[in-house]
Structures are given as structure tokens and as C-alpha cells.
Amino acid sequence: MPVHMFGQPCDMNPILDVAGKHDLMVIEDAAQAAGAEYKGKKTGTIGQIGCFSFYLNKNITTAEGGMIVTNDEQVATRAASIRNHCRPEVSNIPNVPAYNVFWGIGWNARMNSLQAAIGRGQLRRLEDSNRRRTQNAAYIRHYVEEFEWLRPQKVIKDAKPVYWMQAFRIDEDSKIDRDEFTSAVSAEGVKAEGYTPIPVHLQELFTKQVGYGRTHCPFDCPVYGKKIQYKAGDCPVAEKLCKQDVVIPCYHSLRGSDLNDIAAALTRVARWYETKHR
Numbered sequence: 001m002p003v004h005m006f007g008q009p010c011d012m013n014p015i016l017d018v019a020g021k022h023d024l025m026v027i028e029d030a031a032q033a034a035g036a037e038y039k040g041k042k043t044g045t046i047g048q049i050g051c052f053s054f055y056l057n058k059n060i061t062t063a064e065g066g067m068i069v070t071n072d073e074q075v076a077t078r079a080a081s082i083r084n085h086c087r088p089e090v091s092n093i094p095n096v097p098a099y100n101v102f103w104g105i106g107w108n109a110r111m112n113s114l115q116a117a118i119g120r121g122q123l124r125r126l127e128d129s130n131r132r133r134t135q136n137a138a139y140i141r142h143y144v145e146e147f148e149w150l151r152p153q154k155v156i157k158d159a160k161p162v163y164w165m166q167a168f169r170i171d172e173d174s175k176i177d178r179d180e181f182t183s184a185v186s187a188e189g190v191k192a193e194g195y196t197p198i199p200v201h202l203q204e205l206f207t208k209q210v211g212y213g214r215t216h217c218p219f220d221c222p223v224y225g226k227k228i229q230y231k232a233g234d235c236p237v238a239e240k241l242c243k244q245d246v247v248i249p250c251y252h253s254l255r256g257s258d259l260n261d262i263a264a265a266l267t268r269v270a271r272w273y274e275t276k277h278r
């Protein structure tokens with residue numbers, strides 16, 4: 001499940017190769033990347049399934065909700081049914097209508113007409129919104145390019161990102177503390193933060209293993225035959241990166257004065273670090 005983080009497409013070809021070798025489905029998480037492209041293809045349409053979020057901070061929104069896209073008819077039919085309490089499209093039981101048949105445990109994840117109408121309107125604005133985000137991100141990057149330790153998220157070859165946020169990484173060698181840096185920028189009136197302060201495997205969901213029922217599977221899974229307990233140090237790369245990332249807003253409705261405020265806050269704080277360390 002590749003995640004196109006902050007609107008940057010993942011390098012999909014190597015992922016598709018590995019998936020092909022092991023007969024795996026590729027499910028793209030394009031929640032932050034509606035409209036982005038990889039080698040001329042839209043993110044979300046490269047694997048077997050693409051997922052989008054229309055939560056209100058995304059590039060387009062229906063206030064809540066999302067969408068999956070797929071070329072696979074079976075997946076499409078199954079997904080449409082699961083979101084409707086696992087009712088089948090057509091009943092296979094004589095004299096019982098489809099809305100009274102349930103083949104599994106499903107949810108109500110239906111998009112209502114009002115949300116769909118908002119979504120259609122938003123879709124018309126997507127290209128313009130992404131263009132503005134891309135321009136805003138470039139503006140922000142331009143002002144901080146002199147600070148080599150503040151490294152913008154890499155754009156891979158043949159990718160057209162859509163910049164849900166402008167992400168940076170604070171270089172390890174700089175010895176600059178990310179939380180101190182983001183607090184200082186925030187004190188200047190500009191929202192800056194680490195996007196993933198806690199790596200996934202250290203979330204309480206996994207460390208305390210709450211909510212896995214009596215069998216406690218998969219943590220005590222008899223089939224696996226080994227107890228699983230996540231702890232600090234298990235994923236050293238993720239743990240390191242989670243202390244280095246910084247995200248800066250670049251959304252489409254920022255005005256020129258907002259962008260100037262962002263550039264000024266970032267450069268003021270970054271220059272302070274430069275003088276401190278020299």
C-alpha cells in the first residue's frame with residue numbers, strides 16, 4: 001500500500017514489480033494526492049485500487065468521506081456492497097429484496113447526494129487548486145533554499161506532485177531539534193509541525209494492544225507461534241525520520257501576504273539557527 005505523502009507520487013514502477021513477482025494487489029493511498037501524476041498517469045489509477053480522502057483539509061473535499069477507484073469489476077461490486085452493510089446488488093433469494101439480504105459484516109459508508117454534489121463542484125476546482133498549491137510551495141521553497149539543512153521533500157523523476165503540504169526534513173548533521181524549530185516558527189504566527197511525531201509501530205494501538213479480543217490475534221497468534229511486541233528501536237529509520245519532518249501549509253487560498261508571512265517566519269528562525277551554530 002504505497003502512500004503518496006503530501007501530494008508526492010511514490011516511485012510506482014519498482015513497487016509494481018515487487019507486487020507482480022509475489023502476485024500482490026497494489027492499493028494506492030492517494031488521500032493527499034488527488035490529481036498528482038506519475039509517468040503521465042494519475043495517482044490512484046496505477047495500482048489495482050486507488051483510495052482518496054475528501055476530508056476537509058484535503059485538496060478537494062466533501063466535508064467528510066472519500067472514494068475508491070478500481071478497474072477490477074469484482075472489487076468494485078464488493079466495495080459498493082460493503083459500504084452498504086454488505087447488501088448484494090441483486091438478491092439471490094426468491095421473494096426477498098436485496099435490501100433485506102446481508103452476506104457479511106459491512107458498514108454504512110454511503111456518500112449522500114449532498115456530499116456528491118459538493119464533490120462534483122470541487123472536482124471542477126481541483127486543477128486550479130493544485131496549480132496554486134504548487135506555486136505556493138515553490139514560493140516557500142525559494143525563500144529557504146539557502147538553508148541546506150532544511151531539505152524539501154524530494155520530487156522523483158517523471159512525477160508531477162500536487163503539494164498537499166510543503167514538507168521538509170531537517171538534516172541530521174545540523175543538530176537542530178525539530179520540535180524546537182517548529183515551536184519557534186509557530187511562535188512567529190505560522191503553523192509548522194512534525195507530521196508524524198509518533199511512528200506507527202509506537203502508537204498505543206500497537207504497544208498496548210488494546211481491542212484485539214480474547215484471541216489477541218495477531219499479537220499472540222497461534223499460527224505464527226511467536227509473541228509480537230513492538231518497542232522503540234524496532235524501526236530505527238522510521239523513528240529517526242519522525243523526529244526530522246516539518247510540514248508547512250501551502251493550500252490554494254493562501255494570499256500573497258500569507259505567503260510573505262510564511263517566508264518571513266521561516267527565514268527569521270532559520271537565520272537565527274545559522275548564527276547560533278556558526
Ligand SMILES: Cc1ncc(COP(=O)(O)O)c(C=O)c1O
Pocket residue numbers: 003029031032052053054055064065066
Ligand atoms: C495519507 C492518508 N491516508 C488516509 C487518510 C484517511 O482519510 P479519511 O480520514 O478520509 O478516512 C488520510 C486523511 O487524513 C491521509 O492523509
